[in-house]
Amino acid sequence: MRVLDVEDLVREARSKGTVGAYQALSQPLIGRRSNRYAFAREHLGLPDHLTFALEKEIEQSEEEARELGPDCLSSIPFHDLCYGLLLPLDGISPRRSQRLFGMSGPYGERLDSKERRALVAEFLGNDSLGLDLVDKVALVRGDPFLGRNVGTSLNVLLDVLSQVVFRSPTALRDDLGSIGDVQEVFVRHCSRHKSDPPLTTREVLLPLRHLRGSWGAKKKRVLRSLVERMGRLEVFFMIAFLRQGRRVSQTLGDEALLDAIAATHDVDRGRLDLARSLVDVFELARIVRDEGKEGLAQLALKPLSPVGPMLAGPEIPKAPNFPLFFEKKYDGIRLMVHKASNERGAIRVAAYTRRRHDWTGQLPGINGLAWALPCREVILDGELHGTFFSEVGPRPASVYDVMKHVRGEGGVPIKLRFTAFDVIYLDGQDLTERPFHQRRDVLQRLVGPLSGLPLPIPLELSDGELVRARPDMMRLYNLFRAQGYEGGIAKEPNAPYSLGRRSDQWTKLKPAITLDLAVTGALYTTSVQGPGATFGSYLVSALAEGPSLQEVGRVQGLGAQDSARLLSSILDEGLLTGRRLERDTSSGRKAGVELRPGIVATVRFEGVVRDDTGKLSLRDPKILRVRTGEKDLGELDTVKEIERLFQKQRFS
DNA sequence: CCTGATGCGTC
């Protein structure tokens, strides 16, 4: 056995360039070392974010059996891209830009939407940047994660910054309190204008693209490696990328992107539109990049290719156009069930959620359901929901029970059911253009006979009927409510099925309960949009024994005007107790202030939910109006009342 | 081993 000479291997590998060297060494040396990052840093001079990106890229290229090019990182410097593209697209005001970066960008002032479109078209058409179409779409959309949800909490960002600038996270949080915007906090603490040597755009895009699923110290190490090499402009936009929800160039939607792709990549605009209804814009870019026109031409609605379901519009209008099909609204998980058969009769089944995630594996019973359908191929749209069995008899389960049952592999005494309410594809035919009533007929013939069969997940047709006037509709609505369901959906009989879109041809009718609650605190907004509102949400409390106040939930803030008015009355009436408070939210811990009672909010909500610990909260709460100057606690609704509502909805 | 923090998914 020959002993490997590390030095020799490294010397030989380095002659192959950065990527080649890592590839050459990843198997014999780096893969075996516990600290690959330290090894790559010492011997190859690779910063951590590149080691991370290359490791992931190599993994992926092996899976997809494709070559990893030696120049997969060489591309336009990220700084130049920020300056030439992201800054003009972002619509940041010239004054702010001057203050943050000491410059106002290449155009001096804000671009209007026409100019932004032109810029995007020019960018997509420029093939000397070392960026492919997927990269470009990701940049224009400000989403390096390609449409997947990747969040980074505020605390993680501040931790990373604290490692780079040697300032405590607490001090940084205080800075954030006075500056108001995370991106700006990073910019202020960044000493350089420009990275040196410059980071390339791919060098930033690739680590971010693979960041999904990375957690804790690993994620922080990658981010730190990037942040400490960035100048102000670069760090500003990377932080924008990382903030979940916050995207640059938000004003330029898919439409503009499709226009630009059509113009620069010689594909038909109408074809792109059609494609867009079947896949998201990132997948579309990948298809154009890898398969070109032919790939686009092959795109069609077909089983086993997930598509976004049609979504209902907001609320039913006061005077809807009758007749309408009024259908029970089930509280569960929206699911598209796909069935496909090949020539030899082998059947494949899949189930996809509203955001096109594959839930087939989590729902073994879905196979039996699909097999029972008397057709070769089909795509059914419906709701996975459940029935809860308790001492007082069966009642519809809430979506939380359903999730617990599905994810926790039972443990909850509910029986899952799948209720189909639409069919969009049947045996080679795309039915999306057909009017709803025709699809309903098809569905009835297909699913009706299977109702009541003992399938692993029972299949049934949604409950509903054609109503000709409001009293008919309300009679049905009250019946559905009495049975414990959420309400109803009104569907226009002639509506086609709009894939992946929200349509007002389907509207909801749901209950609205209101309570008067005390506003006992406010959390600062994390918004970075202009002046906006100071507070992003409010803590509300109900009257409890004592009398005392018990917090019963948070309610999203008001519009800019109402919010400003509320803030001034808080100050006028001296409602600030001076105590600060913090609450955990899905986007990290948020800071806020405690308020003395004095503001009463009328809160509308759809029901009461109870978590594992027995705590009751309001579901989908919204502030209808606020009254100030209320000193009398007796006017408030009580915790008892909320408990009563919870019991009532359970046993109705 | 338990608990809290974080991320990601559903509504």
Place this chain on the structure above:
DNA sequence: GTCGGAC
């Protein structure tokens, strides 16, 4: 899920 705001 809802809502408000920018376009």
Place this chain on the structure above:
DNA sequence: GTCCGACGACGCATCAGG
């Protein structure tokens, strides 16, 4: 009108640290 980010709820998986 349409789009999308800022917000609400819970539950589960995973990891860090006492």
